[in-house]
Amino acid sequence: MEKLRNGYLFPEIGMRQQAHMEKYPDASIISLGIGDTTEPIPRIITSPMAQHSHALSTREGYRGYGAEQGNKTLRKAISETIYKDMGIKDTEVFVSDGAQCDISRIQLLLGSDVTIAVQDPTFPAYVDSGIIMGQTGDCISATGKYAGIEYMKCGPENLFFPDLTSCTFPTTDVIFFCSPNNPTGHAASRQQLQQLVEIARRNGSLIVYDSAYAAYISDDSPRSIYEIPGAKQVAIEISSFSKLAGFTGVRLGWTVVPHELTYSSGFPVHKDFDRIICTCFNGASSIAQVGGLACLSEQGRRAIEEVIAVYKDNAATLAEAFAGLGLEVYGGTNSPYVWVHFPGRRSWDVFNEILEKTHVITVPGCGFGPGGEGFIRVGAFSTKERIREACCRLRRLFG
Amino acid sequence: MEKLRNGYLFPEIGMRQQAHMEKYPDASIISLGIGDTTEPIPRIITSPMAQHSHALSTREGYRGYGAEQGNKTLRKAISETIYKDMGIKDTEVFVSDGAQCDISRIQLLLGSDVTIAVQDPTFPAYVDSGIIMGQTGDCISATGKYAGIEYMKCGPENLFFPDLTSCTFPTTDVIFFCSPNNPTGHAASRQQLQQLVEIARRNGSLIVYDSAYAAYISDDSPRSIYEIPGAKQVAIEISSFSKLAGFTGVRLGWTVVPHELTYSSGFPVHKDFDRIICTCFNGASSIAQVGGLACLSEQGRRAIEEVIAVYKDNAATLAEAFAGLGLEVYGGTNSPYVWVHFPGRRSWDVFNEILEKTHVITVPGCGFGPGGEGFIRVGAFSTKERIREACCRLRRLFG
Incomplete structure (x- = not known):
């Protein structure tokens, strides 16, 4: 734990926001920082959750513990809709209370003796949970990198996909790979992912x-x-389901562990992950699972697509605004995040300047790894009106 | 993980129940096995959850991520009701999705280099999560104990409280202590807990x-x-809240880490646990938290006390029935569990005999540690009628 005693990115941003609000109590702050959904959840999804809550008060509707791995119907719906035509079985889907929580449970499965590789920049939880598990050495202050982690640089110079041939993969056990990547917004192409799978298989x-x-x-x-x-x-x-259906507060996610995935000994990883889930987790909230099932109905999917369209429009608006200022802008088309380059400047300086002069919260890119230095991440999770207002303020500052 | 590849207790019972149902498809099985609540949740608690679910569909009522540590109002309510007059602050309460999940997060905090002590018998998750974290050696087949764990025997001979002076505490970093203990049902007295705290402080x-x-x-x-x-x-x-308010499926719990608790270096444990929660957890479901808050209102507390009274009556009925058969019976007064001694017999044999002849599911005591061999745990989580029916069948078998 000592290695990790630097602050976690989002609470640090929260503290700076708090200080800013005390300094400017009348300012209208627009948060494009933490990737937190803002649109209401469609009623077709919340109604079954409300009904299930009520039913818990009846003898017929009361349910206690569900299966640790999730309700059979939800596992089936995930395998049949999200993984349609991919041959993923319901028994390979483990329902969880969110992806971040499952990252830690996967780390428990992996233990402390593995070496890991991550995109640089990427979502901090892979590295942080690896540090907590004892997979890394100390932080090297000159580079901001932790010893023992392979940082796969993803920047404009390689179109945000790492040069896998230059990485030290033969000695890397686990590759964390996020696509569309948070924060860069880059979705890896089929060809790129084929290359990734090929290298993992080889090594x-x-x-x-x-x-x-x-x-x-x-x-x-x-x-x-x-x-x-x-x-x-x-x-x-x-x-x-967090960014898929606005379930950031409801808490629901899943992990797929295929039966075919084995250790080098031939022992199935699925069996060990199942044991972790039964020992370290007790299933996601039954109410959230009812909501998840509603998301995957035909009507539910149409409803959540409409919500996602709002955020995607916002992302396009933001990307246009920054590009119109002559800045290099990435992401925003396959992702709710826009990744803006401020060459030669430090991320926290840009963050502070934008906050001070426009009352807009962003995320300093360096919080996602040393490769994010010089960038800021701007999120599309807000109303259309507030996104427009933020763009106006940014134009006044940088225009 | 390899050390843990023996089955987890409750799935094993589930499989035997399944096999029994296939053998006797017409049998009316009564499950007094897994400690799963069966009474509906009072409406005063489910109504706010349903309302909150509905509100998530409105612009005013929608909420995304909450604080990882839990909603301020719920933390405050826990500190002011559960810890009334104990001086626990709201900031010392971390809301979770259940105690079992928090055991694993505490294990992440502790890491692999600590030595642990557990009551024997006790809830298996302490040992199992310790094995997953790499805190133990192999299982010694002669004793059923894992090397490196201090098993504090709790049996009739010491009235279910361990002889702390004979334990190897000076070399034990962490003592897991469950009271009222699952499975024995023994609640440690004030004097016993004073002794425990004194020994922990000394060592x-x-x-x-x-x-x-x-x-x-x-x-x-x-x-x-x-x-x-x-x-x-x-x-x-x-x-x-699982056994407190029937939230086994809703998922809600908490952990208290006092500010005064420090490592030997003087660094506060609270700060590290907060970092674990922010990195490995994203908060409990907002709907469940609304329900938890309702449980702690004055009306809510009265309502859940009535439900608990049903289970306590059931426990008394079960304890009487077994005692009436001339068996030694423990627990059942401070706990929903009755712990029945079958001297000279193996727990799984008793489990199998009861299941085969009465269609009643119990839990073999050896599943809680080698000290539970020769006992079975019988749970009070069922309706009054089914408990009575189970008692009738047991009387026919052993009477």
Whole structure:
């Protein structure tokens, strides 16, 4: 734990926001920081949750513990809708209370003796949970990197996909890979993911693939690692209803562990993950699971697509605004995040300047790894009106 | 993980139940096995959950991520009702999705280099999560114990409280202590807990105190370790709404980490646990938290006390029935569990005999540690009618 005693990114932003609000009590702050959904959940999803809550007060409707792995009907619905035509069985889907929680449970499965690789920049929980598990050495202050982690640089110079041939994969056990990536917004192409799967297969590495933002993909990039032939033998996939259906507060996600995935000994990883789930987790809230099932009905899917369309429009508006200021802008088309380059400047300086002069909260790119220095992440989770207002303020500052 | 590849207790019971149902498809099975609540949740608690679910569909009522540590109002309500007069602050309460999940997060905090002690028998998750974290050696087949764990025997010979002076505490970092204990049903007295706290203070050990069944205490045994002076400097307490309010499926619990609790370096444990919660957890479901708050209102507390009274009556009925058969019976007064001794017999044999001849599911005591061999645990979570029916069948078998 001592290695990790630097602050976690989002609470740090929260503290700076708090200080700003005390300094400018009358300012109208617009938060484009933490990726927190803002649109209401469609009624077709909340009504069954309310009904289930009421039913818990009746003798017929009361249910206690469900299966640790999730309700059979929900596991089946996930396998049949999200993984349609990919041959993922319901028994390979483990329902969880969110992807971040499952990252830790996967780390418990992996233990402290593995080496890990991550995109740089990426979602901080892979590295942080690895540090907590004891997989890393100390932080090297000159680089901001932790010893023992392979940081796969993803920047404009390689179009945000790492040069896998230059990485030290033969000695890396686990590759965390997030696509569309948070924060860069880059969705890996089919060809790129084929390359990733091929390298993992060759080296006997495990891919932990995070598809939490798959619903934001607009082009024909794969929405799951299992669209790639051979992935079932090398990849676990984690995902979530948070950004898919606004379930950030409701808490629901899932992890796929294919039966075909085995250790080098031939022992199935599925069996061990099942044991972790039974020992360290007691299932997601039954109310949230009812909501998840409603999301995956035909009407439910149409309703959540409409909500996602709002955020995607916002992302396009933000990307246009920053591009119009002559800045290099990435992401925003396959992702709710826009990744803006401020070459030669430090992320926290840009964050502070924007906050001070426009009362808009962003996220400093360096919080996602040393490769994010010089960038800021701007999130599309807000109303259309507030996004427009934020763009106006930003134009005044940088225009 | 390899060390843990023996089956987990409750899925094993589930499989035997399944096999029994296939053998006797017409049998009316009564499950007094897994400690799963069966009474509906009072409407005063489910109504706010339903309302909150509905509100998530409105612009005013929608909420995304809450604080990872839990909603301020719920943390405050827990500190002011459950820990009334114990001086626990709201900031010391971390809301979770259940005690079992928090045991694993505490294990992440502790890491692999600590030595642990557990009551024998006790709830298996302490040992199992310790094995997953790498805190133990292999299982010694002659004793059924894992190397590196101190098993504190709790049996009729010591009235279910371990002889702390004979334990190897000076070398034990963490003592898991569950009171009222699952499965024995024994609630430690004030004097016993004073002794425990005193020994932990003397040796610099951490107590992880599990009070998940505190609401079942009928006598003046402490309901929290913080009733003992000095406990705040040595103890974390985990607890849950599962058995308190029938939230086994809703999922809600909490952990108290006092500010005064420090490592030997003086660094506060609270700060590290907060970091674990922010990194490995994203807060309990907002709907469940609304329900938890309703449980702690004056009306809510009265309503859940009525439900607990049903289970306590059931426990008394079961205890009487077994005692009437001339068996030694423990627990059942401060706990929903009755712990029945079958000297000279193996727990699984008794489990099998009862299942085969009465279609009643119990739990073999050996599943809670080698000290539980020769006992079975019988749970009070059922309707009054089914408990009576189970007692009739048991009388026919053993009478």
